Amino acid sequence: MATKTHRVLPGFGLALGYTLVYLSILILLPLGGMVLKASELGFGQIMDIALGERSLAAFRVTFGASLLAAAVNAFFGLIVAWILVRYSFPGKRFVDALVDLPFALPTAVAGITLATLYAGNGWLGQYIEPLGFKIAYTPSGIVVALIFITLPFVVRTLQPVIEDIEMEVEEAAATLGASRWQTFSRVIFPSIFPALLTGFALAFSRALGEYGSVIFIAGNLPLISEITPLLIISKLEQYDVLGATALAVVMLVLSFILLLTVNMLQWWTANRYKNNEPLELAAAKAAGGVS
Amino acid sequence: MPQFRKSISGLLMALVASAALADATLLNASYDVARDVYKDFNPMFQKYWKQKTGEAIELKQSHGGSTKQVRAVADGLEADVVTMNQSNDIEFLADKGLVAKDWAKKFPNNASPYTSTMVFIVRKGNPKAIKDWNDLAASGMQVIIPHPKNTGNGRNTYLSAWAWALKQPGGNDKAAQEFVGKLLKNAPLFAAGGRDATTTFMQRKMGDVLITFESEAEMIAKEFGKGEFEVVIPSLTMQTEFPVALVEKVVDKKGTRKQAQAYLEYLWSKEGQENAAQNYLRPRDAELLKKYAHFFPPVKTFTVDEVFGGANKAFAAHFKDGGSFDQIYLSK
Numbered sequence: 212m213a214t215k216t217h218r219v220l221p222g223f224g225l226a227l228g229y230t231l232v233y234l235s236i237l238i239l240l241p242l243g244g245m246v247l248k249a250s251e252l253g254f255g256q257i258m259d260i261a262l263g264e265r266s267l268a269a270f271r272v273t274f275g276a277s278l279l280a281a282a283v284n285a286f287f288g289l290i291v292a293w294i295l296v297r298y299s300f301p302g303k304r305f306v307d308a309l310v311d312l313p314f315a316l317p318t319a320v321a322g323i324t325l326a327t328l329y330a331g332n333g334w335l336g337q338y339i340e341p342l343g344f345k346i347a348y349t350p351s352g353i354v355v356a357l358i359f360i361t362l363p364f365v366v367r368t369l370q371p372v373i374e375d376i377e378m379e380v381e382e383a384a385a386t387l388g389a390s391r392w393q394t395f396s397r398v399i400f401p402s403i404f405p406a407l408l409t410g411f412a413l414a415f416s417r418a419l420g421e422y423g424s425v426i427f428i429a430g431n432l433p434l435i436s437e438i439t440p441l442l443i444i445s446k447l448e449q450y451d452v453l454g455a456t457a458l459a460v461v462m463l464v465l466s467f468i469l470l471l472t473v474n475m476l477q478w479w480t481a482n483r484y485k486n487n488e489p490l491e492l493a494a495a496k497a498a499g500g501v502s
Numbered sequence: 503m504p505q506f507r508k509s510i511s512g513l514l515m516a517l518v519a520s521a522a523l524a525d526a527t528l529l530n531a532s533y534d535v536a537r538d539v540y541k542d543f544n545p546m547f548q549k550y551w552k553q554k555t556g557e558a559i560e561l562k563q564s565h566g567g568s569t570k571q572v573r574a575v576a577d578g579l580e581a582d583v584v585t586m587n588q589s590n591d592i593e594f595l596a597d598k599g600l601v602a603k604d605w606a607k608k609f610p611n612n613a614s615p616y617t618s619t620m621v622f623i624v625r626k627g628n629p630k631a632i633k634d635w636n637d638l639a640a641s642g643m644q645v646i647i648p649h650p651k652n653t654g655n656g657r658n659t660y661l662s663a664w665a666w667a668l669k670q671p672g673g674n675d676k677a678a679q680e681f682v683g684k685l686l687k688n689a690p691l692f693a694a695g696g697r698d699a700t701t702t703f704m705q706r707k708m709g710d711v712l713i714t715f716e717s718e719a720e721m722i723a724k725e726f727g728k729g730e731f732e733v734v735i736p737s738l739t740m741q742t743e744f745p746v747a748l749v750e751k752v753v754d755k756k757g758t759r760k761q762a763q764a765y766l767e768y769l770w771s772k773e774g775q776e777n778a779a780q781n782y783l784r785p786r787d788a789e790l791l792k793k794y795a796h797f798f799p800p801v802k803t804f805t806v807d808e809v810f811g812g813a814n815k816a817f818a819a820h821f822k823d824g825g826s827f828d829q830i831y832l833s834k
Contacts, residue, residue: 263823264832323701330706347706348691427698430691431649433831445652448569449822450594 242463249456260454261461268434269442272350274465276438277418280357281365285411288365289403295366296373310366313359318423325356326428348430353438356424361414368410372403405481412473419466524560526761531581533568533654535696535718536744539781540585546777547768551761559761567695568654575749576600582753582762585746588654589614589806590813592747605747611786612807614743615769616778619801620662622734623703623712623719630710634736635666638711639684646709648699649692651821651828655699656692659713660827661816662740665809669738683830704730715742720782720797741803744783 249257260266295307313321329336329347336347346352376399384394422440430436439462446455532540544561551559564571564581572591575581576598584601586592589612595601606613624632630643638645650656663685667678693699696714703712704726711734719733746766753759768774775785779794791798810816820826 265828323698326702327706330702330708332707348708426694431652431694432689432692433828436691441652445649446823447573448652449817450569450573451823454823 245456245463246460248453249460252453252457257457257461260457265433265437266439266442266458269437269439270462270465272353272436273419273439273462276350276353276357277415279354280361280418281411281415283354283358284362284365284414285407288362288410288414289369289407291362292366292369292373296370310363313361314363318360318421319427321359322356322424322427325359325424326352329355329428347428348436350429350436352428352430353425353436356428357418357421360421360424361417364413364417365407365410368406368413369403372406376402401480405477408473408477408480412470412477415473416466416470419462525557526758527560527562528582528758528762528765529562529564529580530583530585530765531564531571531575531579532585533571533587533744534565535721536585536587537563537565539778539783542781543769543774543777546773547765550768550771550773551764554764557761561765580752580756581749582756582758583746583748583766585744585766587742587744588657588813589743589745590817592745593814595747595749600749600751601747602750606745608748609746609766610770612743612805613745613747614786615746615766615774616744616783616785618715618717618742618744618783619735619803620658620713620739620742621716621719622736623714623722623731624710624734626730626732628732628734632711632734635663635681635685635738638663638688638713639681641688643688643711644690644709645685645688646691646693646699646703646712647689648695650686653695655696655714657817657821658715658740658742660820661806661810662713662736662738664820664826665740665804666736666738668809679826679830682826686830716784716798717782735799735801738802738804741805743805 252260261270291310295303295310326347327333329339329352331337331340331345331347333347339346344351346355380398381394384398389398420440422438422444425438426441429438429441431441439458443455443458446452446458530540530544540563544563548559548561551557564574564579566574568586568588568591571579572584572586572594575584575595584592584595589606592601592605592613596603596605602608609615622632622638624630630637632638632643637643647659648656650660660682663682664678667673667681668675670677690708691702693702696718699712700714700718700722702708704722716733722731746769748759748762748766753762769778770786772787772790775787775790779785779790779797782797784798785791785794806813806816810819818825
């Protein structure tokens with residue numbers, strides 16, 4: 212495959228040029244401008260802003276809540292996606308459409324609704340709070356809002372991949388003597404794992420930047436439930452555009468590192484499972500046929 | 503959601519209005535809850551201006567968070583006039599050279615056509631017997647306020663409590679900071695904005711007291727019913743101003759100085775003042791203040807200029823990073 216290949220579609224140069232220009236205008240230009248603006252401050256000053264007590268607390272809350280929300284969605288989103296693809300039940304199309312609602316709803320509406328629902332006198336809050344769990348106006352509230360906002364990412368990423376798994380593979384594993392758990396853990400899971408990682412990464416990065424829904428349920432107490440985007444707004448409120456960009460750049464760099472890690476992990480697992488080990492072989496392995 | 507309906511009808515009105523032929527167009531960049539005030543005021547001015555000069559004038563409104571609005575104007579939103587709820591926002595435009603340096607002297611009353619004050623909203627029957635600021639700092643009290651660092655409403659509350667503490671026997675900055683710290687500890691959350699705080703207090707039934715603009719109390723009565731709460735006026739509170747200014751650069755470029763000037767001056771006319779009063783904002787006109795005395799009980803107020811030496815100074819001392827608000831939280 213190393214030799215020059217003839218491409219089926221012409222116009223590679225044009226398409227690549229278009230892609231680069233498009234991405235530059237849409238992504239690189241605004242982000243570059245941001246970095247340029249932040250560079251008016253020295254590296255030391257940026258670090259001072261990022262390592263302040265309040266900023267550090269906000270980073271902890273933001274990254275912690277986002278990771279937790281993405282993890283919860285990776286688990287439950289997988290179940291939802293699996294059920295939506297593999298089973299048919301009355302109202303399936305309706306449920307399928309429900310999954311996209313968090314995309315369409317203005318985030319502030321989501322935040323206000325969730326706060327009302329989980330507040331001490333809300334439909335859910337009135338039963339949860341007597342048990343000793345406070346959700347609205349605590350960091351848990353942030354996680355709840357982020358889970359709501361990011362659910363579609365995991366489900367929509369997984370659905371087509373699960374659809375692509377042929378029933379025959381499962382049947383083959385079964386005929387070769389694999390138990391149900393073996394079939395899932397050694398045949399199905401490896402083939403959807405890269406997509407699960409992508410969904411997780413998308414959900415995570417979306418959660419990091421979320422502002423509109425979170426501020427209505429977080430409580431916004433300094434050092435406890437302030438998220439980084441709120442600190443950025445706080446800086447803008449002080450007309451401190453430079454400070455705001457500094458925080459934004461730090462957040463961008465941290466997210467980029469995390470996303471890169473996830474991408475590499477995904478690339479690594481995809482290579483390991485997809486290229487080296489066709490599903491049929493995995494099925495046989497799972498059943499103990501090939502060691 | 504009557505607010506939502508209002509904004510839809512506002513949008514429709516704006517569309518209809520822009521379809522009509524106009525000799526001049528003015529854009530008024532304003533703060534969020536000013537919608538009600540200018541919705542009634544604009545048609546009044548159009549009528550007045552038509553009678554006076556025969557000119558049909560088109561009026562457009564842009565509403566948003568006060569600080570966001572002035573930033574938009576600084577970034578090129580071509581507003582002829584700005585009508586805000588914090589003077590440091592207009593100061594910002596003055597610093598950028600868009601508004602005259604002495605904008606506060608260009609119109610009477612510190613360029614603020616009407617005022618409001620910060621009051622307490624308590625539950626029906628005032629079960630916790632809340633009378634003054636010191637009650638809010640008592641242990642076991644829950645206080646609902648918007649974020650003091652990020653919202654104008656929250657900042658006014660913070661400064662009111664500070665000013666009250668300063669005026670107590672032996673009051674100084676240190677004692678005031680301690681007092682405000684105690685008060686803030688009683689806040690189970692900082693709401694995202696004024697209306698969010700109201701929802702938290704009235705609908706989610708959190709807290710013993712909500713601190714907000716006097717003008718908001720009437721909005722709450724409309725929304726949740728008059729019998730649901732009581733208004734308590736503390737012994738000293740802030741007179742909040744709503745400053746207005748001409749955006750010099752824009753009016754010169756568009757040639758709308760004459761109209762814009764008249765538009766703002768009309769806020770001080772009998773009609774303009776009465777409209778403010780009907781929206782529960784205290785008019786500057788003494789006669790009208792008397793006429794609407796049932797809305798506006800007497801209250802002892804201070805201005806930010808008197809106690810803090812100006813809005814900019816107050817902001818720098820208390821709400822900039824490292825200011826007194828940060829000190830309260832970060833010293834722990």
